[in-house]
Amino acid sequence: MNRRRRIAALALVFAVNISLIAFAQQAQAATYRQGSSGEQVRVIQTKLKNWGYYDGAVDGVFGSQTTQAVKYFQRKNGLTADGIVGPATLKALGMSGGGSPAEARGEPYSGQVAVGAVILNRVEHPSFPNTIAGVVYQPGAFTCMVDGQFNEPVAESAVRAARDALNGVDPSGGAIYYFNPATATSSWIWSRPLILQIGNHRFCA
Known part of the structure; x- marks a missing residue:
């Protein structure tokens, strides 16, 4: 029973x-930060790597190296360099819109x-x-x-x-x-x- x-x-x-x-x-306001993992993190890492901001492994794990790459990307694109991939950073990465x-x-x-x-x-x-x-x-x-x-x-x-x-x-x-x-x-x-x-x-x- x-x-x-x-x-x-x-x-x-x-x-x-x-x-x-x-x-x-898909969430328009999704947020990814250190500790996140999954397919969308892989996409973030892939874009950052293709554009020369990230040289780590594309493993879908948002670690400290990914955080530093995000901060670098944010500084270069006039965003708040907090290492958090929120709506504004997603938009800059070409990952927002429509859901x-x-x-x-x-x-x-x-x-x-x-x-x-x-x-x-x-x-x-x-x-x-x-x-x-x-x-x-x-x-x-x-x-x-x-x-x-x-x-x-x-x-x-x-x-x-x-x-x-x-x-x-x-x-x-x-x-x-x-x-x-x-x-x-x-x-x-x-x-x-x-x-x-x-x-x-x-x-x-």
């Missing part, structure tokens, strides 16, 4: 998180399950946190987690998708990344090996 309750609770938490990821848009949908809503059902599977695949992958909550709330991993859109209703299909993913269904083929090529702003994400495409999303290793 306790195990059944745990599975039910996990499915509910998982469904809510899928819903957040599915419905939310493109990063969503599974309107995608085929198998695509919704695949988005959930990506989260679970990350839990099992050594490069990511080893819990669902850790993956979903990893700083910078999913922009919807920093834009405050926590009140979207949980679609019935998201609940079913969560249950299917938790039961081992993985239409993504083991992917740990996904993105919409029509809205992606990261050049780094295109370097990830493509596994397959479902609807508008490319699922990658």
Whole structure:
């Protein structure tokens, strides 16, 4: 009985998180600073490196070297040199504007399950946190987690998708990344090996 309750609770938490990821848009006012990590940090590092501000590793981890590079970039561009990548710095980096949908809503059902599977695949992958909550709330991993859109209703299909993913269904083929090529702003994400495409999303290793 306790195990059944745990599975039910996990499915509910998982469904809510899928819903957040599915419905939310990229944050126009997202902020990245030392301690942040994820795809958007990789984009920041890539841009800074391409423009000669950063010579460290493009690893998606916002460390002290990235902070110094951001401060250098900010000084050269007339911004407050605080080492924090907020709206003004994002705009200067060419990373703001519009908030493109990063969503599974309107995608085929198998695509919704695949988005959930990506989260679970990350839990099992050594490069990511080893819990669902850790993956979903990893700083910078999913922009919807920093834009405050926590009140979207949980679609019935998201609940079913969560249950299917938790039961081992993985239409993504083991992917740990996904993105919409029509809205992606990261050049780094295109370097990830493509596994397959479902609807508008490319699922990658």
